[in-house]
Amino acid sequence: MATIRDVAKLAGVSVATVSRVLNQNGYVNKETEKTVLQSMKELSFEPSQIARRLAGKTMKTLSLILPDISNPFFPELARGVEDIAQQHQFNVFLGNSDNLEKKEKSYIEVMQKKSIDGLIIVSNTVEEETIRKLQNAKIPVVLLDRPFTGNNCSIVRARNSEGAQLAVKHLFEVGCRKIAHISGPDNINPAYERLIAYTDMVSGHDWFSESLIEDGGFDIKGGREAMKRLLQSNADIDGVFAGNDLMALGALKELLQMGIKVPEQIAICGFDGIQLTEYTEPGITTIAQPIYEMGALATEVLIKKIQGEEHENKIFELPVKLIQRNSTNKNHVQMGGLAWRKK
Known part of the structure; x- marks a missing residue:
């Protein structure tokens, strides 16, 4: 592998001159610069990325750390990150933490050693101390789809509470009178926000009880098991x-397996807007987040921070929307009904 000394020797200049050409720092006449660049090309010389970092140059590399790449939500998020990164000639390293704090910390340490330019993290466990260490190392951080109690990084997320309210209101409006909730893990903030919004919407009704809430673990199997438990405790x-x-999806599978008609007997509304919900039978009504756009925006914000164009830390909350499909398409839709209001 060619070194900077090899380039200097072939070009007939000093190592310092080659360094000035590499770092665009200091005067080098055009003819000499042309000779040095030609020598680099002939020797297939590539400057050390670490040396570039020390010289104040970017590596054009980002890292994206996700909690569960098997969830279709996250590949779409990652696609938004990658597309915008590529537009700016940045590469993206991906780490899948499996929602494990130890694995997440390991990824962050490895990425930091690789001298990446910035991090986008989707995490339930990242600590303020970790963010502070990255900031001290001059590595900008953007949190995606998660809030953070500190104020030293920007955050991009959707309006979870508003989306949950839309879902419950919609179920009331299509004629539902006793609505249950399959929640995600309460240590995941979006899941907790959706749970609280559901509770606020239904707790004023005389039929409400805690038995109408079951944890489904944010996966298909958990959703199916939670649906089974709900039917055992609240058959109506x-x-x-x-x-x-x-x-x-898991709840729908369980209901159909039991011969319960959807939506005639039980209507279902999900949250996220992943493509799978469009292809089930019946299709699943969902509260759609702008998944791709969230990833894209997080990347734009991060690159601006890397390039010194953005110094202020902000929280960006993107809107959500209801996409109605046949899982809630009851015949007795109450047009403009007000049944969702607390009694």
Whole structure:
């Protein structure tokens, strides 16, 4: 592998001159610069990325750390990150933490050693101290789809509470009178926000009880098991709001397996807007997050920080929308009904 000394020797200049050409620092006449660049090309010389970092140059490399790449929500998020990164000639390293704090910390340490330019983290466990260490190392951080109690990084997320309210209101409006909730793990903030919004919407009704809430673990299997438990404790429910689309898929599978008609007997609404919900039978009504756009925006914000164009830390909350499909398409839709209001 060619070194900077090899380039200097072939070009007939000093190592310092080659360094000035590499770092665009200091005067080098055009003819000499042309000779040095030609020598680099002939020797297939590539400057050390670490040396570039020390010289104040960017490596054009980002890292994205996700909690669960098997969840279809996250590949779409990652696609938004990658597309915008490529537009700016940045590469993206991906780490899948499996929701494990130890694995997440290991990824962050490895990425830091590789001298990446910035990090996008989707995490339930990242600590303020970790963020502070990255900031001290001059590595900008953007948190995606998660809030953070500190104020030293920007955050991009969707309006979870608003989306959950839309879901419950919609179930009331299509005629549901006893709505259950399949929640995600309460240590995941979006899941917790959706749970609280559901509770606020239904707790004023005389039929409400804690037995109408079951944890589905944010996956298909958990959603199916939660649906089974709900039917055992509340056989008269006629609506289900699932905290994400995977749990809605599991709930739908369980209901159909038991011969329960959807939506005639029980209507289902999920949350996220992943493509799978469009292809089930019946299709699943969902509260769609702008998944791709969230990843894209997080990347734009991070690159601006890397390039010194953005110094202020902000929270960006993107809107959500209801996409109605046949899982809530009851015949007795109450047009403009107000049944969702607390009694």
